[in-house]
Amino acid sequence: MSKDFDVCVIGSGAGGGPIAYELSKAGHSVVVLEKGKWFKEDDFYKDEMACCIHEVFTPNLKEEQHVVETEKGEGWRVQKTSESSWNLWNGNLVGGSSNFMSGFFHRLKPIDFKLKSTFGAIEGANMADWPISYDDLEPYYDKVEKVVGISGKVVKHKFQEPRSSKDYPYPPLTSHPLSKMIDTACDEMGITSIPMPRAILSKPALDRSSCSYNGYCGGLGCATGAKGSSRAALLDKAVKTGKCEIYPQSHVSRILSDEKGKITAVEYYNKEGKKKHVDAKIYVVACQSIETARLLLNSTGKKHKKGLANSSGLVGQNLMFAGGGAGSGRFNYAKFSEKQVEALRQNGPFINRTIHDYYVIDDPDFGDKAKGGVIDFVHLHPNPLARASGRISGRDGLVWGKPLKRDLESYFRDGRYIKIEAFCDWLPNQDSFVKLDPKVKDKYGMPVARARFGFHGRNLQVGYYLAAKAGEVLKKMGASNVISFASGSPPVNLVAGTCRFGDDPKTSVLNKDCQAHDVDNLYVTDGSFMPNAGSAPFTWTIYANSFRVADKIIKRL
């Protein structure tokens, strides 16, 4: 029977991009359905109103929202995102939220693929070894360096993961004077400070421009194409093959399946709000963990009473984020010469420093040997309205009038901050999951996702340990107002889990090729497959795994 396309990809972010790129290059016809608009480089401006104040790149929450459950005493506090400050959308546009990533790129390390067998079970956590090893993924990590474009410099350290290429294809981005200060402090403390790999081109390459060092990167779209978003790095090229079509503003509401359980078509609403269908030989879902789970759960069929690919009942379970801690320290300009201040004031160059020394914590003060994580040092986000708004709330009430003005002067003009971001595993647990809300529906009449954000106590323990270590570095550098803390609140921009992969159909949703155990023509290629998400931002792993799955699909077609 003739199909509209060989492959239908739902979602165009880091999980969908590599499939579209590889399959279309291999000569297969691909359609990519993306619920958001197709913005191009010349739509991205350094505009706080567009990026952060108004809903330009995410849906109106009144029309399409989520419901969240957070810990409250013994129970759970339930809030609609349209009536709270939560927003679980991370960027609905061609290229997905990879348009807005900072591109702090870390590989997982070999032990992440076998945490359970290395450290044993953890009470209250659903740990599982991966059905593949680091060696299976390494060639694809390497491919991402070259195809998406990663800049950096390999530095020898005790947790350096094995690499097939000697160094990164692009040199590190220009660094800020603070970077050198971090290096010096770390040297004195016996810590290895590593230039952070970034999915940002440090020179023109791959038919894209270099970074322009304007200082506004994470959270905003890239106007030069230097940032390795799925759109700039992969989809634009996929379209050029003539084999890939992108349907923007096409919201997939359901995946339809026949009595044998095989997918027959995808139901979506186009730009005009008209219901449409498209079919293909293979379907790939990559809508980011929460929406992927929701789509599968909403896609019941004769053979899939509990939702598509959900015979295990595990679709939506083991939702994860990047766990961890945070902190900051301030460098008051009064301590520096006029010339130094001039250099420190610059907004363009990156700090780009990361510490991996605590990837495994082997410290009697902490307890038993345990999986730790990664520390990143970054600039405070420069968006001025966000920064100033934080100054309204004082210790004794609201601040206004001349006191607010003097505070803003000192805050903005007399110094600058370094921010600590500490990443540990968000341990998968039974109180972190996605299901369908029994009442709330979106504008298409489909139930919305309801996510519970339960965290494991270990997150706080490790997060605090890492953040405190980073705080010591800032103190050594001479920073004032150093604070570090851990949090159980999820960073909703880094989301994984909900469709765990594994060898056993009873304990996993996908097999090791990220093909659904229950559905022959379904693959899931966003971060949903991960049994644990590593202790660093995991976008690189999503890209790499999607390239790996693309090879499996090509072999099959």
Add this chain to the structure above:
Amino acid sequence: MKRREFLLLTAGFALSNTLPLQAKKLPNVVIEPNKIIGLSSDQWQLMDAVLNHLFPSEANAPGAKDVYATAWLHNALAMPKTEQSHRDFMRDGLMLLEKLANKTHQKSFIQLSEAQRESTLRTLEQDREGRAWLRETLRYILEALLTDPIYGGNSESIGWKWLKHQPGFPLPVVGKRYYEL
């Protein structure tokens, strides 16, 4: 913006002298200010006084008036996507303040001395709704102060220059403002 729409934007607006030229760059919305949030000209004068108190103008540091905060707020509430409940919220808070001034001083807020204005606002802050309203009002002032000049506040980057803030690039241009994307 077409001239007719601009006239509508300013028609009946008692504070038209505080409406900046930048208002011409504001979006193509046809509005009648007095109907938007049910604020009369007098009430807009009152709002203007509140904004100037919360962020006073100084010789070397711009205030609400220098970044056209009143016109900013007016236009923000007039945007078609702004919800009516939010417009009501901004009006109700103002009325709460005025009621408080009447009760405490038997005067309009606008007739109060600076010290009386401060104490009335501090009393309002003790009320949960009042505090939320003050926070929102302050946020609007900061929006006018620190967002891109193309939106009508932060004239000639006065806010950015004051705080030695280095904006990014490229900056938004006509045709690519947030409501045009």
